[in-house]
Amino acid sequence: MKxxxxxxxxxxxxxxxxxxxxxxxxxxxxxxxxxxxxxTAINVKWVYDEFYSSAAFFESDIDGNNVISPEENLKFLDRxxxxxxxxxxxxxxxxxxxxxxxxxxxxxxxxxxxxxxTVSFTILVTEPVDPAGKExxxxxxxxxYFIEIYFQENNPVSFQKTESCKxxxxxxxxETYYYGMVNPETIKVICE
Amino acid sequence: MKxxxxxxxxxxxxxxxxxxxxxxxxxxxxxxxxxxxxxxxPAITYIKKDVIAKNWSRVVKTQKNLSSQIWxxxxxxxxxxxxxxxxxxxxxxxxxxxxxxxGPGHGKMxxxxxxxxxxxxxxxxxxxxxxxxxxxxxxxxILVLLVNVSLRQALSGSVDKLYWIKIISYALxxxxxxxxxxxxxxxxxxxxxxxxxxxxxxxxxxGIIPCTGALLVxxxxxxxxxxxxxxxxxxAIGLGIMTTLSAVGIITMSAKKAASRETFxxxxxxISVALEYLGACMIISLGLIMLTLTVTG
Numbered sequence: 001m002k003x004x005x006x007x008x009x010x011x012x013x014x015x016x017x018x019x020x021x022x023x024x025x026x027x028x029x030x031x032x033x034x035x036x037x038x039x040t041a042i043n044v045k046w047v048y049d050e051f052y053s054s055a056a057f058f059e060s061d062i063d064g065n066n067v068i069s070p071e072e073n074l075k076f077l078d079r080x081x082x083x084x085x086x087x088x089x090x091x092x093x094x095x096x097x098x099x100x101x102x103x104x105x106x107x108x109x110x111x112x113x114x115x116x117x118t119v120s121f122t123i124l125v126t127e128p129v130d131p132a133g134k135e136x137x138x139x140x141x142x143x144x145y146f147i148e149i150y151f152q153e154n155n156p157v158s159f160q161k162t163e164s165c166k167x168x169x170x171x172x173x174x175e176t177y178y179y180g181m182v183n184p185e186t187i188k189v190i191c192e
Numbered sequence: 193m194k195x196x197x198x199x200x201x202x203x204x205x206x207x208x209x210x211x212x213x214x215x216x217x218x219x220x221x222x223x224x225x226x227x228x229x230x231x232x233x234p235a236i237t238y239i240k241k242d243v244i245a246k247n248w249s250r251v252v253k254t255q256k257n258l259s260s261q262i263w264x265x266x267x268x269x270x271x272x273x274x275x276x277x278x279x280x281x282x283x284x285x286x287x288x289x290x291x292x293x294x295g296p297g298h299g300k301m302x303x304x305x306x307x308x309x310x311x312x313x314x315x316x317x318x319x320x321x322x323x324x325x326x327x328x329x330x331x332x333x334i335l336v337l338l339v340n341v342s343l344r345q346a347l348s349g350s351v352d353k354l355y356w357i358k359i360i361s362y363a364l365x366x367x368x369x370x371x372x373x374x375x376x377x378x379x380x381x382x383x384x385x386x387x388x389x390x391x392x393x394x395x396x397x398x399g400i401i402p403c404t405g406a407l408l409v410x411x412x413x414x415x416x417x418x419x420x421x422x423x424x425x426x427x428a429i430g431l432g433i434m435t436t437l438s439a440v441g442i443i444t445m446s447a448k449k450a451a452s453r454e455t456f457x458x459x460x461x462x463i464s465v466a467l468e469y470l471g472a473c474m475i476i477s478l479g480l481i482m483l484t485l486t487v488t489g
Contacts, residue, residue: 022252022255023403023404023405023407023408024404024408025256025259049256049259049260050259050260050263050264051259051262051263051408051409051412052408054263054412054415055408055411055412055415058411058412058415059411146404148252148256150252
């Protein structure tokens with residue numbers, strides 16, 4: 001009994017690593033555009049969880065008629081874009097472990113379908129990256145860990161215009177956030 | 193003087209323990225990377241997480257699924273079977289609270305450190321759990337009802353205001369830690385009122401940042417003109433949080449008692465005293481770490 005209690009206690013002590021504190025969830029999938037063996041763009045699709053989506057829906061529905069009009073959607077789009085821009089779209093791209101800051105966001109869209117919010121955008125890599133022989137990684141995370149951004153389980157990454165690339169999904173142990181307690185899920189692109 | 197040495201030894205022990213833990217952790221993950229490939233498809237390197245990473249992921253997924261189920265049941269509650277779906281939502285909210293509070297956060301660490309540091313009765317654990325969960329949930333209800341907080345404010349706009357709340361609460365945690373440590377060093381016995389005040393301050397400091405999960409539930413039910421239902425649901429979440437924190441407190445007390453038993457090799461009383469010093473030092477460290485991380489961003 002004494003051993004069990006001490007084991008449980010030690011487990012609790014070290015369970016601060018448990019990544020279970022988010023309040024908002026986003027399921028991510030990526031579609032990478034590879035032209036002339038270089039990554040030129042990443043299409044990102046985020047599907048938000050139900051509670052956040054509903055809260056966002058009701059806040060956007062200014063006239064309260066349960067329908068988001070094009071004007072309401074435009075306002076919502078602007079606000080969401082500005083909010084995400086402040087956080088650099090929670091996007092972390094790295095080439096050989098060095099952060100890439102040169103990217104711009106295009107085709108930003110945010111819409112509700114059956115009250116579920118989907119945000120999509122394209123990351124245009126300013127200087128196209130040749131991933132062969134290099135380590136190109138992409139991760140999306142909110143440092144405050146209010147939001148858990150995780151990759152879709154079945155088909156998190158697809159590639160356009162290439163068949164020689166594949167991806168590896170892993171938890172980047174060299175990167176931590178939320179007081180060092182959480183490691184981001186990361187996609188590594190491997191091309192021949 | 194002897195007790196001052198014990199305090200210094202406890203601090204050193206805590207730092208060493210942390211260093212050993214971090215070193216073990218780093219070496220473990222460098223060997224395992226946490227994941228193994230299981231895919232036969234050459235186009236996809238599908239990675240299977242190892243046991244630890246997989247279990248933590250399960251906790252996160254369970255929390256997400258519970259949130260999803262609560263939402264679906266609340267949607268169905270707008271029908272003839274209102275009571276049925278509402279009760280299911282209440283039950284799910286309670287479980288959500290239990291699982292939510294298993295995750296990282298300083299509340300658990302404060303409860304553990306406090307019950308290591310102080311001689312307490314089993315009943316004190318649910319009292320402290322109730323205090324932390326109560327403040328955590330009440331601050332969310334107050335924010336929605338009185339301040340009429342919007343979704344964006346809940347998630348981002350009020351961060352600047354939260355900054356000072358965090359600074360004050362972490363400073364208070366550090367202060368109470370020093371009071372508890374000084375009490376040990378100078379062998380002072382505090383009056384019951386003072387003990388309750390220390391515990392109360394720790395509980396308020398640990399719970400004052402509003403529960404965002406509760407905020408989202410309240411905003412959702414408010415938008416559906418079902419605010420009272422929302423308040424019941426967040427109370428259920430609070431009871432779940434209280435359950436986890438109470439369990440953490442009781443396990444800590446029991447572990448301390450078990451470790452303090454006299455054996456052939458150890459003197460139980462010395463271990464008990466060392467653990468009490470360690471608990472007070474942990475509260476100080478936790479307060480200082482959170483304070484530093486908040487200030488430095």
